[in-house]
Each structure stands twice: as C-alpha cells, then as structure tokens.
Amino acid sequence: MKIGELSRATGTNIETIRYYERIGLLPEPDRTAANYRSYGDPHRARLTFVRHSRELGFTIEEIRSLLDLSDDPARDCSEADRIASRHLAQVEEKIAQLTLLRDELTRIVGRCRGGVAADCRVIEALGDHGHCESAH
Amino acid sequence: MKIGELSRATGTNIETIRYYERIGLLPEPDRTAANYRSYGDPHRARLTFVRHSRELGFTIEEIRSLLDLSDDPARDCSEADRIASRHLAQVEEKIAQLTLLRDELTRIVGRCRGGVAADCRVIEALGDHGHCESAH
DNA sequence: TATGCACCCTGTAGCAACTACAGGGTCAAG
DNA sequence: CTTGACCCTGTAGTTGCTACAGGGTGCATA
Ligand SMILES: [Zn+2]
Ligand SMILES: [Zn+2]
Ligand SMILES: [Zn+2]
Ligand SMILES: [Zn+2]
Numbered sequence: 001m002k003i004g005e006l007s008r009a010t011g012t013n014i015e016t017i018r019y020y021e022r023i024g025l026l027p028e029p030d031r032t033a034a035n036y037r038s039y040g041d042p043h044r045a046r047l048t049f050v051r052h053s054r055e056l057g058f059t060i061e062e063i064r065s066l067l068d069l070s071d072d073p074a075r076d077c078s079e080a081d082r083i084a085s086r087h088l089a090q091v092e093e094k095i096a097q098l099t100l101l102r103d104e105l106t107r108i109v110g111r112c113r114g115g116v117a118a119d120c121r122v123i124e125a126l127g128d129h130g131h132c133e134s135a136h
Numbered sequence: 137m138k139i140g141e142l143s144r145a146t147g148t149n150i151e152t153i154r155y156y157e158r159i160g161l162l163p164e165p166d167r168t169a170a171n172y173r174s175y176g177d178p179h180r181a182r183l184t185f186v187r188h189s190r191e192l193g194f195t196i197e198e199i200r201s202l203l204d205l206s207d208d209p210a211r212d213c214s215e216a217d218r219i220a221s222r223h224l225a226q227v228e229e230k231i232a233q234l235t236l237l238r239d240e241l242t243r244i245v246g247r248c249r250g251g252v253a254a255d256c257r258v259i260e261a262l263g264d265h266g267h268c269e270s271a272h
Numbered sequence: 273t274a275t276g277c278a279c280c281c282t283g284t285a286g287c288a289a290c291t292a293c294a295g296g297g298t299c300a301a302g
Numbered sequence: 303c304t305t306g307a308c309c310c311t312g313t314a315g316t317t318g319c320t321a322c323a324g325g326g327t328g329c330a331t332a
Contacts, residue, residue, distance in 0.1 A: 004308065014309090015291060023289095034298055036309055049263040055272060056244075056262070057237055060289070066262060073254030080258045081248045088241040095234045098227055101193055105224040108192075112217045118209030122216045126192070126202060127185040136191060140279065150280090151320055159318095170327050172280055196318070 001039045002032075010047045017047065025050060025064060058087055100136045107133065137175045138168075146183050153183065161186060161200060194223055236272045243269065 007014045020026040026046060030038045046067070053063045062083050069080050108131075111121035125131045143150045156162040162182060165173045182203070189199045198219050205216050244267075247257035261267045 002309075013291075016289085018311095019290065032309095034309075036298085045263065048265075052265050053262050054289085055265075056241060058262075066259065069253045070256075070259045070263075073252060075253045077248065077251055077253045077256035077259065080253065080256055081245065081250075084241065084245045084248075084258050088238065088245055091234055091238045091241060095231060095238060098231050098234070102224065102227045102231060105192060105220065105227060109217065109220045109224055112213065112220075114217075115213060116209060117205050117211045117213045117216065120206075120213035120216055122220050123202065123206045123213065126189050126194075127181065127206075129188050129191075138280075149320075152318085154282095155319060168280095170280075172327080190318085 001044070003037050003039070006039045006044060006047065009044055010051055012047060012051055020047070020050060023060065025060065025067070056087075057091060058083070062087065097136075100134050104132055104134055104136050137180070139173050139175070142175045142180060142183065145180055146187055148183060148187055156183070156186060159196065161196065161203070192223075193227060194219070198223065233272075236270050240268055240270055240272050 001009070003014050003017055006012070007017060017026070021028060026043065029040075029043060032038050049067065049070070050063055053066065054060075058066070065083060066080055069075055069077065108122055108125045111125060113121070117123060137145070139150050139153055142148070143153060153162065157164060162179065165175050165179055168174050185203065185206070186199055189202065190196075194202070201219060202216055205211055205213065244258055244261045247261060249257070253259060
C-alpha cells in the first residue's frame with residue numbers, strides 16, 4: 001500500500017506519516033522502484049495504535065514507550081499501566097484546572113452590562129486578579 | 137523600574153517580557169544611558185493585564201484585541217464581551233472533550249490485570265478504537 | 273585599582289506535534 | 303504527448319514561551 005492509501009485507511013495526514021517516520025515512531029518502509037514508500041498491514045496497525053493513542057492525549061514519548069513495550073510481548077505490562085494511569089491523572093488535573101477557569105470566566109462574562117470600554121467590567125476584571133474568586 | 141524589578145512585580149519571566157515587547161504586545165519602554173529598559177506604572181498595569189488574561193487562557197491575539205479595546209476608552213465594549221464569551225465556550229468544549237477522554241481512559245486503565253505485554257488489555261485497547269465506548 | 277558579582281543587552285535556537293509549501297520526479301489515461 | 307493525480311526531499315511556519323551564547327554595565331569589596 002502506498003502512503004496515500006495508508007493515509008486514507010488510518011485518517012492520518014500524509015505529512016504526519018512522514019513525520020512519524022522521521023522521528024522514528026514508524027519504521028522505514030520498503031520502497032518501490034520509483035522510490036515510493038510501500039506499507040503492509042503491520043505498518044497500518046502500528047500507525048492506528050499511534051493515532052488512537054494521540055487521540056487519547058498521550059504524548060509522542062509516551063507512545064514510544066508503549067510501542068517499545070508491545071514490540072516485546074514477553075515483557076511485564078506494568079509500565080503500560082503506569083503510563084496510562086499517570087496520563088489519566090494529568091487529564092483529571094487539567095479538567096479541574098479548566099473547571100476553575102470556566103467558573104471564573106462565567107463570572108467575568110456575566111459582569112458586562114454594555115457601554116464603553118472605559119467602564120467595561122470585563123476589561124476591568126482581566127486587569128486585576130483581585131476581582132477573581134479563585135486561584136485559577 | 138528596570139526589567140528585573142518588573143519581572144518580580146508581576147511574576148513574569150524576563151525573557152517573556154522581552155518577548156511581549158518583540159511581538160508588539162507591550163510598547164517599547166524608554167532606555168537609560170546604559171541602554172537598560174526603564175518601565176513605569178502603565179507598563180506594569182499592561183503586563184499585569186496580559187499575564188492575567190494568559191492565566192485565564194486567552195490567546196495572544198485575543199489579548200491584543202482586548203488591549204486595543206482598552207486603549208480606546210470611548211469604544212463600545214461589546215467586542216470584549218464577544219471575545220470572552222467565545223473563549224468561555226471553547227473552555228467548556230475542552231472540558232467536555234477531556235471528560236470523554238477521562239471516562240475512556242478510566243475504562244482502559246481498569247482493564248489491566250497484570251501479566252505480559254502480549255496479553256495486556258491496555259495495549260490492546262490503545263491499538264483498536266473498537267474497544268472504546270465513546271467517540272472521544 | 274582590581275575584581276567579583278548581579279544585572280542588563282542582542283540575537284538565535286529549541287520545545288511539541290504537527291502542517292504547509294517549494295521544487296522536483298513518476299505514472300496511467302485520454 | 304500532455305494532463306492530472308500521486309509521490310519524493312528538505313525546509314520553514316505555527317503558539318507561547320524558554321534557554322543560551324557572547325557580550326556590556328554598575329556597584330561593593332579587598
Ligand atoms: Zn463590557
Ligand atoms: Zn484571576
Ligand atoms: Zn496490562
Ligand atoms: Zn477510542
């Protein structure tokens with residue numbers, strides 16, 4: 001399969017596929033006589049793994065570790081568990097942070113009664129954290 | 137006040153202050169005889185506005201628009217309201233997205249029972265979105 | 273007077289994870 | 303034989319900083 005086909009099969013931008021190869025996340029595929037990249041099913045599975053992990057928010061380096069692990073089927077899987085748990089914790093923290101932000105923004109947006117910039121409570125609130133109710 | 141003092145007064149990295157000047161977010165300050173930047177209270181207020189807005193998640197371009205607005209006190213403030221509301225909507229969307237992610241990750245992490253990588257349900261789940269319960 | 277040290281300057285390069293060209297080659301259909 | 307779709311490499315841009323390298327300035331101390 002050529003790169004365009006792999007791109008369509010996995011919903012991945014062609015440039016992104018080449019990028020993953022360049023950084024060593026995907027192995028270099030064979031080439032045709034015309035120097036075109038030629039992929040097989042293992043490549044497709046690996047790229048699917050990468051894209052799905054990215055959609056779940058894992059970083060490239062985390063994915064690299066997870067791939068190393070799955071390349072070595074006899075290894076203990078506890079590292080995968082640790083990586084996923086740590087990532088979950090980060091997502092939970094990010095949610096907590098954004099929730100604080102959302103509450104603060106809701107308060108700020110609600111203060112505007114229209115008028116000129118000089119009197120705008122939104123602009124005033126942005127210039128002074130003292131008007132905030134949380135540490136955000 | 138010199139840049140180090142402004143840095144301490146606002147909790148902003150010195151390099152960041154110079155960066156904001158370079159991209160035109162902060163005006164070029166006067167210079168001392170030794171070519172050191174020299175700031176006054178209006179600079180401090182402006183930088184405080186920028187930092188607080190950044191902490192609330194506004195982009196540099198949004199902050200640029202908000203600053204333009206507050207530089208022109210007679211202007212109608214509805215644009216500020218629009219920018220803040222749109223940002224709030226984005227934050228809410230991000231929270232919704234991360235919540236889906238969190239639920240999916242929780243499910244995935246919960247599947248690991250230990251053992252070798254070949255049998256790991258975490259690695260299996262990462263390689264196949266078919267195991268997911270939401271669109272995340 | 274020398275010298276150490278904290279501070280300041282400019283300019284450039286790096287981070288994450290892509291994305292977007294420019295400038296060229298390949299191949300099948302009409 | 304040309305048109306169009308596809309492929310190649312290499313480089314530069316995105317966002318919002320951060321980290322030097324390689325220099326200059328200013329004040330206190332030995
Ligand atoms: Zn207003
Ligand atoms: Zn605040
Ligand atoms: Zn496992
Ligand atoms: Zn999924």
